[in-house]
Every structure is written in C-alpha cells, then in structure tokens.
Amino acid sequence: MLALLLIGVTSYTQDIPKLYLDIESNFNSENYEACSKMEKALAELALQRNDTLVANGYYYIGFANSMLGKTEKAISQFEKEKSIRESLGLQSSEDYGNVLSNLVGLYFEIGNNEKAASMAYQLLENDKKNYGITSDVYVQTVLNTASVLRDVDKLKEAQTLLESNIKQQEKSSANYALLLLKLGDLYSYAGLYSKAGKTLSEVFPIIEKQFGLNSPEYLDALVITGTHYVRQGKYPEAEETFDQALDLLKPEEETYMSALNDQALVYRSLGQLEKAEKIFTEIKVMDSATLGTTHPYYAITLSNLALIQTDAGKYKEAENNLLKTLAIQKANGGTKSLTYTRTQTLLARVYQSAGQVEKAIPLLEQSSTIFKTKLGDKDPDYAWALFNLGMANWKAGKGSVGIKQLKTAASIITASLGKNHQRYAETSQKIAEYQWLQKQNKEAQQTFGEVFNNYYNQIDVTFPVLTEEEKAKFYYNKIRPSFDKFNAFAVQSKEEIPSVLAEVYDHQINTKAVIMLSTEKVKQGIKSMNDPSLMTQFEEWQGIKEQIAKLYGQRDESQSIDSLVNVANIYEKELTRKSSAFASQYIRKKYSWLDVQKALKPNEAAVEVIRFTNYNPENGGAFTNEIRYAFLVVTTQTKTQPDIILLNNGNELESKFMNFYRNSIRFQQEDPYSYKNYFESLADYLQKNKIQKVYLSSEGVYNQINLNSIRNPFTQKYILDEYDVHLLNNTRELASNMPDKRVGQAPVLLGFPKFNLEETGNKKVAETRGATRSITRGGITRGFRGGLLRYMRGEEDGISVLPGTEKEINEISVLFQDKPHVFMESQAAEHTIKEVNNPRVLHIATHGYFLEDEAPATEATQSQYVANPLLKAGLILAGAENFLLTGNLNESGDDGILTAYEAMNLNLDDTDLVVLSACETGLGQVKNGEGVYGLQRAFRLAGTKNIVMSLWSVDDEATQELMSLFYKEMLGGKTQHEAFRVAQQQLKLKFKQPFYWGAFIMVGE
Incomplete structure (x- = not known):
C-alpha cells in the first residue's frame, strides 16, 4: 500500500468556509467516499481563493481518492495542491516536500516511471537545500529516491546516488547503515550477489549497535536479507530469516505484511504448498478488512493464492480466485490492460493443468491479441503468449496449428532476445519434440542441437556466478530433463541417424557434474597469491558475470549483453594467465x-x-x-x-x-x-x-x-x-589427463570422532541465527538437520560411535616412513580437515551421509527449489551431534559436518589419495546415486588424484586388514590402482565373501 505523507497542521486567521470544514471532517472520520465527492465544490472554491487552505483541501481529496483506488484522480488533486504551493512560493515548506513524495509514489503506481523519477529528483534537490546532505530528512529522501530509481530500472543512477551519499556520512553512523542497507538491497536486485552479500554482512553489526535487535531498522535488514536469499534461490536460508523477522514483527507493522507475503512465496518454492496457502488466506482476510474486496492489492493477493492452489491441484478454487481477480482488474483498468491479460494467461494455465485445454485456448487467443496490439508483433511477451497458445493447440490435437505458433514465437525471440536467451531454449525444445513426433528426425536432431548450444552458453557464461542452488535448479529442471528427452530420441532414431550416439556421449562427458564448480576455491587460490590487484580483477569479473546471468533471464536486452561478454572475456584471459586455480575451474574445454x-x-x-x-x-x-x-x-x-x-x-x-x-x-x-x-x-x-x-x-x-x-x-x-x-x-x-607433478606433505589420518562434545559451544557463536550466520558461511539448514539426525540415529538415540576406527588409524599410522599427523576424538573435527594443506594421503574414518534425491521435475514443479545436491552428501565429525540437536555451532564456528560442497574447497591439489572409511553409503536410499557421486566428485575437484570409499560397513578386522594390505602394496612401489586391486584379491583369500573384501571402491586413476 502506498504510504502517503500527511500535511502539517496549520492555524488559520481567515474565515474558514464550511466546505473546507466538511472535507476535513470526512477525511478525519475516514469517510473517503464523501470526501471524494466534494472535488467539484472545491474546484469552485479554488476559483475564488488561492491559499494553503485550498491546497490542504486538494490534499484531503487526493488522499481519499488514493485510498479508494482512484489513482488517476488522486494524482490530479495532488498536482493541483503542488501548483498552489508553488504559486505561493512555499517550495521550502515540509508540505511541498510531502506532495512531491506522494506524487512520486502515485506516478510509479500507474506505471508513469519517467514522471515518478522526475518528481523524485525534484524532491531530492528540495530536501538538499532545506535540510543538508547529512540530515535525516535528506537521507530518507535519498533512500526513497533510490527505491523509485530501482523500480523504474534506473539501477546505475540509484547505485551512484547511494554510493555518493554513503561517502558523505560518518562511517558506522545510523544514516551510513541505512544507506548501506539500501545499497546491499540494490546490489541484490541487480543480480550482483557477491557485492550484496558482502554489503549486508557489513551492515548488520552497525544496525544492531545503532538501533538494537528489536528495532524496525533491524527487522527491515532481516526482510531485505531474506529477499536476497530468495533472489539467489537459497530458500531454506530465506525461510529461517523470514521466520526470525516474523517472530519479532507485530502484525500492524508495515514490514510484517511484506515479510509474510515473501515467506509464503518461499514456502511455494520449497513445495510446502499447505503452509503457503494458509498464509495467503490470512493475507486475504487482512486485505479484505483493511483495503476492501475491490482494491487492486486485494486482487494481487487473490492471484498469489490462485498460484498456490494451481500448484496443489486445487483447480476449482484457483479458478474462482482468478475470476474474482479479473472482475476487480476489469473495474480498475478494463479488459485490455496488460495486468488483466496476464491474469487471463494464468487462468488459461489453470484450465490446461485441469485438462480443460479447450477452455484455455480462447483466453490465450485473447491474450496474444492484446499483447500484439499493446506491445507489437516483435515483443518478447507477445512471443511467449504465442508459445503458450501453440502448446495449448498441440495438446488439444491441433498440432499443425500449434507448431506454426511455436516457430513464430521462436523467430520473434531470436530477433528480440537472441539465441542465447532461456526462452529460446524452451521454445526450440518443444519444436524439436514436435519434429520427433512427426518422424522428422534429422530436423529434430538439428533443433535439439540449437537447444544444447544455448545450454552450453548459459553454463559457460552464468554458472561461475550462480549459487549452488541456482545451478542445481537449472541442471535438474532444465538440462537434465532435456538430455533425458534427447537420449530417448537418440535410442529411437539411432538406426536412421547413427551419429546421434556420438552426440549422446559428448553431451554426457561435457555436462556430467557441471554444477560442481567452486568459486570459493578459486578465491582461496587467488588470495594465497597475495596480489590485491588480481583479487580486484576477479571480483570485477564476478560482478560482470552476475549482470550477464541476470540479463539472460529478463524479457529484453535493453542493456547490451554482447558488450558485457566482451569485457568479461578480457578479464578471463588475464585471470587465466595469472591464476591456475581460475583456469582449472572456469576455462572448460569441450571434449568429444x-x-x-x-x-x-x-x-x-x-x-x-x-x-x-x-x-x-x-x-x-x-x-x-x-x-x-x-x-x-x-x-x-x-x-x-x-x-x-x-x-x-x-x-x-x-x-x-x-x-x-x-x-x-x-x-x-x-x-x-x-x-x-x-x-x-x-x-x-x-x-x-x-x-x-x-x-x-x-x-x-x-x-x-x-x-x-x-x-x-x-x-x-x-x-x-x-x-x-x-x-x-x-x-x-x-x-584431459595432464602430467602429474604432485609433491604432497606428510599424511593426515583422522578418525574415531567424538560426536557429542561436552562443551555446547561458544555462546556468542551459538546465538548467531538466520541472516547473519547464513551470510557469512554455508552449511546445513534446519531442514537438513532434522533429516540427518533421523538418518544417523544409533542405539541410544545418538550418532553411533565407531570404536574400530581408532584401531584402524593406529595400525595404519605405523606403516608410513614419514610420521603422519593423527587426529582422533575431539580433534577429529571439521576445522581440522579444512586446515589441511596438501597431505600426500588424507585418510578419514567416520560416518558418511547420503540423503535421498528429489523427485524429477514436472511442469508443476519447474519453479520449485532444488536442494543443493552438494549438501546431500558429507562426513560426520566431532561435535556433529551437538549441532544436530541444538542448531548451535561449536567454539570453532563449526557444525561438525563436512558437506561435499565444503569438501570441494579443500586444499588438496598435491594430494595423491583420499580414503573415506566406514562411510556406510549403502544406508542411504539414493535413487540415482547422486549423493555418492557427489562426494567422490567433490574430493576430486578439491585436487586429489584418487579416492577410496566404502559402500557398506564391514567388520573392523576386514577393514583394518584391507587398509594395511593396500598401504603396504602402495608404499612398496605399486600404483594406487594396482595396490588396491591386489589388496582386495589378497583379502579375498582369507574372507571368501564379497561382504568383507568388496565394500571398498577406488575412483580416480
């Protein structure tokens, strides 16, 4: 809801007409209908006098019209108020600033962005003269103006405005914190997630000191941070942050509704549809009471509720809510508005999902006609309307009609957005499927190729800066289903087009584990070079990549992607030349x-x-x-x-x-x-x-x-x-095998961890929650904690101890000529592993965890969150049980769980071998084996040459004997693979059953 600013209270010495008193009375009693009807009478009074009293009258009627949803009329009244105050020379008054502020919001509401920005700049200059650049009033205006500039897509202007004003403030002051918070929000909105995270991390301690933990400012920071996580696709972190904010907010506070709305959308993305529907139902009741059932904002709530109900398969309820939405939008803007048209498109989606395609087609035909009329036949939104119509016609059995519409949509998208845009891939994918259906196999092969060229480009350009969650979502919801379709096509068409099998192989080796790129490992490598200019180059390259990633998902290319790509390429050449870490992670050669x-x-x-x-x-x-x-x-x-x-x-x-x-x-x-x-x-x-x-x-x-x-x-x-x-x-x-020049350090042996430590952890660290902790570190979210605890239960409701690993470590340690570093019990900790520096051998004997894979993506779940697969696999270390039970970190700031994501950032570039013993991977019902694969791949990406890991738990004697045989053979001169194979064959002579000798596998060499 627009927050209109009130006029000041003025004493009048002149006679006050009864009309004015009636207007004021109706306004004060919130009788806005009666107040609005006095507009004509006030205009007649304005012909007789030109003073602040008439200006105030226009304010009252403007406010009333705004509350009634009559935005155009409200603007007219406020413009008249503004003109009167200008004619009286009152530009320096507070009321003049207020009317400018009100006009900014209203012009933005009706979509007149240029006018909104113009008014915002007037207000900025006005307050600068009247109050000064360090005043609270001016800073608040800067914040509001930045919001308007952001919302009218003048992001660079907003960024410049904030950055220049931050420099004028005393560091760590209240105004410095507010401007910094707004800048962090702006960075996040612009897709500059690295800068946003850094800025938001800096602002929290200042806000806590200046305003306190229960202040509106701190709560705003939580909501902004939650929204930042939503933009990154980090929905579990967003959920915790919004929970924290909503615990502190009161329902009557303005931020409460915003946080509640965002929390519901988070639940939708997490697939928790019942929770999302419950929240939007509550918001609907509140909107009905405060705004009425004909207000445009009430319509938005109904539309959001319908989205949830559609996902949940409650098509009748969704239909009813969308029909109510359309009725409100018809009354406010007519049936030709883009808002009305987009709701029609959503209703058509409901009908399609319910199997009522014939009811959807007329709506989509109307929508495409309006988009074409309003935006032109070369606009991306018109193209997408054609895509939806084409798909509906195909599903209705009118494939020949539908394919023409799909091809027209693809042509428009090519011309307006380019072949590298996400929508080009989605449209071409469906064209390829139709060609396959029509047995036009060679044409289908070529069109599939267009799709994959698009995906490879997105991988190269955007993956280095996408979050792990975004990469996982793109891979599992887009790339993986597309390759599954292509593989099915290839199997059917291989007799006619044998070469299609070469493409299947090439796609497999070029996309397997593509989501496992580690920006953090590159940062660590560059940081270790002690070259500040190189780190600056890397951060600038990262920022450019984030902008490109953002643009590839937008409806137009008003900003030149090509120029950004060219700049990024220049940085990449320089970074590749100077940093081997950068080259190994990001410069991905295509193989066949x-x-x-x-x-x-x-x-x-x-x-x-x-x-x-x-x-x-x-x-x-x-x-x-x-x-x-x-x-x-x-x-x-x-x-x-x-x-x-x-x-x-x-x-x-x-x-x-x-x-x-x-x-x-x-x-x-x-x-x-x-x-x-x-x-x-x-x-x-x-x-x-x-x-x-x-x-x-x-x-x-x-x-x-x-x-x-x-x-x-x-x-x-x-x-x-x-x-x-x-x-x-x-x-x-x-x-890609390169000559191996590894020179590792002394071996590191770690095992027999003490899962339950006596100390509950550093209180200050333990109390860190939600936003601040999630910003500064990755790790296990609340949902994963519950799943892990259930997974790892031992006989006494704790994580089962592994006494055999103590003997295993002790026996292995005596085999090495150079004395290994040994860590057991409380020393077998997460931070210990993270601090290792290229040991020749890293042997870890502890539990592993491998959580279930997600169900495959469907049309209804395409937009839903995909949990980071690199959190689904990991190792359980000292203190893990304390964290799983309480959620508190220990004194070292660890949770006792080394995830695959954290493992791939370890410093193991000169490590020959990692052994993961006692992992019990067979416990996890890992449908596709991605968890096991993830942990193997993570240690390979960290740098190690080979990995040995167990697929099931065997008795201690067999494990200890296998390890002793393996290390003796390896240290005796055999290659690791030869040593491992011989060790298993020797153990098989003593233990005939593969249960004993076949539990371990070696991956790598």
Missing part, C-alpha cells in the same frame, strides 16, 4: 568421444553409463515412468560413433534387482543373478572385442554397487579377477 579414444590403448575400453527416463512426445510431451540404462562404449576400434548396449529394465535395476544384490552381500548368500542383471551384456561386448581393461564412469544405480564384487556364474570368477575395471568420475578425464 574422439578425444577419449585417442587416450586408449588396444584392448582398452571407455564406458559411460547413461541413465534416463523415457519420454513420449505426443500431445505436448510427457515423461513416462520407464527408467532406461545404456552403456556407451569407445575402443580403439570404434569407427564413426560409440557403440550402445541398452538395458531397458532400469526400474527393476533400481528396485528389486538392487535389493537382491544388497541382501546377497549383507547376508553373504550366493548371487546368481546380479551378473546377468548388471554386467553380462557389457561382458559379451568386451569378450567379443578382446577388451581386458575397462575405464568405467558410473551413473545412477551403478554408483551403488561394486561391480568387482559380482561373480560370473558361468566361470565362478568375480569381475575383479576377469577384468581390470578402473572407476572414473567421467571418461573425459582420460582425454
């Missing part, structure tokens, strides 16, 4: 299967395991419930494209076959089926082509099994003995 082939020797094969959900392109397209797997194989004999071996029983591989494998291992029973289920088809190919060594990159369920532990029922030999299987995170590693 041919590059992998060049690295192979005769009798060797590179195998990529592909997992995808089958897709049916009919009636607009939909995923089926069928999971499929495939081996894509490259050898030195491969001619034109990789060979494919299909496994069409993916659902069984991930359910009953997996359960049989696990139970056979656990209960040490004969397993005559797993070889046939998981390996036989590949083995037949390997035998036929005389392949002995296999470089295999796993995916899905293959991350949850140890192929070496499976026995060939025909030869009674284990795969361990029949093939030399090297597990890789990605077969592109064969092509």
Whole structure:
C-alpha cells in the first residue's frame, strides 16, 4: 500500500468556509467516499481563493481518492495542491516536500516511471537545500529516491546516488547503515550477489549497535536479507530469516505484511504448498478488512493464492480466485490492460493443468491479441503468449496449428532476445519434440542441437556466478530433463541417424557434474597469491558475470549483453594467465568421444553409463515412468560413433534387482543373478572385442554397487579377477589427463570422532541465527538437520560411535616412513580437515551421509527449489551431534559436518589419495546415486588424484586388514590402482565373501 505523507497542521486567521470544514471532517472520520465527492465544490472554491487552505483541501481529496483506488484522480488533486504551493512560493515548506513524495509514489503506481523519477529528483534537490546532505530528512529522501530509481530500472543512477551519499556520512553512523542497507538491497536486485552479500554482512553489526535487535531498522535488514536469499534461490536460508523477522514483527507493522507475503512465496518454492496457502488466506482476510474486496492489492493477493492452489491441484478454487481477480482488474483498468491479460494467461494455465485445454485456448487467443496490439508483433511477451497458445493447440490435437505458433514465437525471440536467451531454449525444445513426433528426425536432431548450444552458453557464461542452488535448479529442471528427452530420441532414431550416439556421449562427458564448480576455491587460490590487484580483477569479473546471468533471464536486452561478454572475456584471459586455480575451474574445454579414444590403448575400453527416463512426445510431451540404462562404449576400434548396449529394465535395476544384490552381500548368500542383471551384456561386448581393461564412469544405480564384487556364474570368477575395471568420475578425464607433478606433505589420518562434545559451544557463536550466520558461511539448514539426525540415529538415540576406527588409524599410522599427523576424538573435527594443506594421503574414518534425491521435475514443479545436491552428501565429525540437536555451532564456528560442497574447497591439489572409511553409503536410499557421486566428485575437484570409499560397513578386522594390505602394496612401489586391486584379491583369500573384501571402491586413476 502506498504510504502517503500527511500535511502539517496549520492555524488559520481567515474565515474558514464550511466546505473546507466538511472535507476535513470526512477525511478525519475516514469517510473517503464523501470526501471524494466534494472535488467539484472545491474546484469552485479554488476559483475564488488561492491559499494553503485550498491546497490542504486538494490534499484531503487526493488522499481519499488514493485510498479508494482512484489513482488517476488522486494524482490530479495532488498536482493541483503542488501548483498552489508553488504559486505561493512555499517550495521550502515540509508540505511541498510531502506532495512531491506522494506524487512520486502515485506516478510509479500507474506505471508513469519517467514522471515518478522526475518528481523524485525534484524532491531530492528540495530536501538538499532545506535540510543538508547529512540530515535525516535528506537521507530518507535519498533512500526513497533510490527505491523509485530501482523500480523504474534506473539501477546505475540509484547505485551512484547511494554510493555518493554513503561517502558523505560518518562511517558506522545510523544514516551510513541505512544507506548501506539500501545499497546491499540494490546490489541484490541487480543480480550482483557477491557485492550484496558482502554489503549486508557489513551492515548488520552497525544496525544492531545503532538501533538494537528489536528495532524496525533491524527487522527491515532481516526482510531485505531474506529477499536476497530468495533472489539467489537459497530458500531454506530465506525461510529461517523470514521466520526470525516474523517472530519479532507485530502484525500492524508495515514490514510484517511484506515479510509474510515473501515467506509464503518461499514456502511455494520449497513445495510446502499447505503452509503457503494458509498464509495467503490470512493475507486475504487482512486485505479484505483493511483495503476492501475491490482494491487492486486485494486482487494481487487473490492471484498469489490462485498460484498456490494451481500448484496443489486445487483447480476449482484457483479458478474462482482468478475470476474474482479479473472482475476487480476489469473495474480498475478494463479488459485490455496488460495486468488483466496476464491474469487471463494464468487462468488459461489453470484450465490446461485441469485438462480443460479447450477452455484455455480462447483466453490465450485473447491474450496474444492484446499483447500484439499493446506491445507489437516483435515483443518478447507477445512471443511467449504465442508459445503458450501453440502448446495449448498441440495438446488439444491441433498440432499443425500449434507448431506454426511455436516457430513464430521462436523467430520473434531470436530477433528480440537472441539465441542465447532461456526462452529460446524452451521454445526450440518443444519444436524439436514436435519434429520427433512427426518422424522428422534429422530436423529434430538439428533443433535439439540449437537447444544444447544455448545450454552450453548459459553454463559457460552464468554458472561461475550462480549459487549452488541456482545451478542445481537449472541442471535438474532444465538440462537434465532435456538430455533425458534427447537420449530417448537418440535410442529411437539411432538406426536412421547413427551419429546421434556420438552426440549422446559428448553431451554426457561435457555436462556430467557441471554444477560442481567452486568459486570459493578459486578465491582461496587467488588470495594465497597475495596480489590485491588480481583479487580486484576477479571480483570485477564476478560482478560482470552476475549482470550477464541476470540479463539472460529478463524479457529484453535493453542493456547490451554482447558488450558485457566482451569485457568479461578480457578479464578471463588475464585471470587465466595469472591464476591456475581460475583456469582449472572456469576455462572448460569441450571434449568429444574422439578425444577419449585417442587416450586408449588396444584392448582398452571407455564406458559411460547413461541413465534416463523415457519420454513420449505426443500431445505436448510427457515423461513416462520407464527408467532406461545404456552403456556407451569407445575402443580403439570404434569407427564413426560409440557403440550402445541398452538395458531397458532400469526400474527393476533400481528396485528389486538392487535389493537382491544388497541382501546377497549383507547376508553373504550366493548371487546368481546380479551378473546377468548388471554386467553380462557389457561382458559379451568386451569378450567379443578382446577388451581386458575397462575405464568405467558410473551413473545412477551403478554408483551403488561394486561391480568387482559380482561373480560370473558361468566361470565362478568375480569381475575383479576377469577384468581390470578402473572407476572414473567421467571418461573425459582420460582425454584431459595432464602430467602429474604432485609433491604432497606428510599424511593426515583422522578418525574415531567424538560426536557429542561436552562443551555446547561458544555462546556468542551459538546465538548467531538466520541472516547473519547464513551470510557469512554455508552449511546445513534446519531442514537438513532434522533429516540427518533421523538418518544417523544409533542405539541410544545418538550418532553411533565407531570404536574400530581408532584401531584402524593406529595400525595404519605405523606403516608410513614419514610420521603422519593423527587426529582422533575431539580433534577429529571439521576445522581440522579444512586446515589441511596438501597431505600426500588424507585418510578419514567416520560416518558418511547420503540423503535421498528429489523427485524429477514436472511442469508443476519447474519453479520449485532444488536442494543443493552438494549438501546431500558429507562426513560426520566431532561435535556433529551437538549441532544436530541444538542448531548451535561449536567454539570453532563449526557444525561438525563436512558437506561435499565444503569438501570441494579443500586444499588438496598435491594430494595423491583420499580414503573415506566406514562411510556406510549403502544406508542411504539414493535413487540415482547422486549423493555418492557427489562426494567422490567433490574430493576430486578439491585436487586429489584418487579416492577410496566404502559402500557398506564391514567388520573392523576386514577393514583394518584391507587398509594395511593396500598401504603396504602402495608404499612398496605399486600404483594406487594396482595396490588396491591386489589388496582386495589378497583379502579375498582369507574372507571368501564379497561382504568383507568388496565394500571398498577406488575412483580416480
């Protein structure tokens, strides 16, 4: 709601007409209808006199009209008030400043942004003259003007205004804090998230000192920070921050409604639709009481409520609320306004979701006509209206009509936004699917290529500065589903277009683990160089990238992306030249299967395991419930494209076959089926082509099994003995293998952590909540805490201790010639691992955790939050139980949990080997194996050459003996892979069952 400023109280010596007294009386009693009707009479009085009394009358009627939603009339009255005060020479008065402020808000409300900005600058100059640049009044006007400039997309002007005025204030003063807070909000709004986070971190202690923890200013800072998290896609952090704000806010405070509204939208993004619907229902009741049921803001609340109900499948309720919204918007702006049209489009979406496509089409036809009339036939919004109409026609069985509309939409988007815009990819994706449906396979292949060129560009340009959550959302909701569709298309069309299999392989190796880029590790590498100018260059490059990422999601390219990209490229060349850390993370060469082939020797094969959900392109397209797997194989004999071996029983591989494998291992029973289920088809190919060594990159369920532990029922030999299987995170590693010049430090052995420490932690650190803690560090959110605690329960409602790891560490420590650093009990802590500096070997013996994957994205969940997959996997260390129970950090500021995200930022560039012992990854119901893969990949990105980790927990004796054998062989001169394979074969002589010797796998070399 617009906050209108009140006029001052004035004493009048002249006679006061009854008309004025009636206007004032109606205003004071909030009888706005009666007040508004006196407009004509006041105009007649104004012909007789020109004084402050008439000016005040115009103010009263203007305010009344504003409260009634008659914005145009309100503006007219305030303009008349302004003219009178100017004619009386009262530009220096407080009332003149107030009328300027009111006009700023009202012009902005009706969309007259230029007029709003013009009035804002007048107000700024007025207050500067009257009060001075350090006055509270002037600073407040600067803040308001910056808000207006931001809202009219004059971001650079707003930034300059704030930055210049911050310099005029005493550092750490109240006004300094307010301006800094506004600047942080502006940075966040502009997509400059790094600058925003830094600025907001600086402002909290100043606001706390100047205003206090319960002050409106502190609460504003919380709400702004929560909104910052929403923009970044950090919804769990946003939820905690809004919770903190709402605990302190009173319902009558203006910020309360804003925070409540944002909290509801956060719940929607988190998929907590019941909570979101409850909040919007409460807001609806409050709006009804304070604004009435015909006010435009009430309509916005109804529309938000309908969004939630649509997501929840409550289509009738959503329809009713949108029809009410349309009625209000019709009364306020007519049926041709863009606001009305956008609500129509939303109603059409409800009908489509409810399966009533025929009811949606007329609405979409009307919407596209209005967009075309209002905005022109080259506008992106018109293109998107055509896209929606085209999809509706396709779903209604009018595919030939729909495809024309989709192609027209794509042409407009190409001309107005360019082929690198997100909407171009979405539109082209649907065109490719329609071509596939029509068996126009070569055309579909080409159009799919356009989609993936767009995605590769977005990855290169935006991924370095997206948050982990944003990267995960883009990957799981956009890239992964698109490649699943393409894989399904490739399998169907491979006979007609064999080359499509080469594209599948290339896409796999170039996008696998693409979300695991670490900006923090680059920062650490640059910081260690002690070159301030290089760090400045990096931060400037980061800011430019953030601007580009923001622009790629907007409806137009009013700012030149090309020029920003050119500037970013200049920075990248310089940073690549000076920083190897930067080059290794951000300069990603594209590889093909041919590059992998060049690295192979005769009798060797590179195998990529592909997992995808089958897709049916009919009636607009939909995923089926069928999971499929495939081996894509490259050898030195491969001619034109990789060979494919299909496994069409993916659902069984991930359910009953997996359960049989696990139970056979656990209960040490004969397993005559797993070889046939998981390996036989590949083995037949390997035998036929005389392949002995296999470089295999796993995916899905293959991350949850140890192929070496499976026995060939025909030869009674284990795969361990029949093939030399090297597990890789990605077969592109064969092509990108560089000469190894590692010189690691003394080994670090860490285990037997004390999960429950006596000390509850530093009180000051422990009390840090929500906004401030989340800004300064990443970590485990409240929702993850609950899941982890349930996951890690031991026999006595705590995390089960691992006594065998103490003996394991002690026995291993004596094998090294150079004395290793040993950390156990309370020293087996998170900060200990984070402080390691390139040990030659890092051995960690503790619990691992691997939480469930999310359900695949659907049309209804496309906009929802995707939890950071790098938080779904990690290691449990000293003090973790204290944190999981209380949420408090310990004295070192740790939570006792090393996530995969934190692991990939470790300093392990000269580390040869990381061993993760006692991880029990088999406990997690990891549907696609992403959690296990994430932890492996994280340590590889941190720099280590190889990783050894356990897939299930075995008895202490077998683990200790395997480790001793492995280290003896390795320290005796064998390569790590050879040493590990020999150790397992030797242990197999003593312990016949794979339960004992097959629990561990090595990934990397």
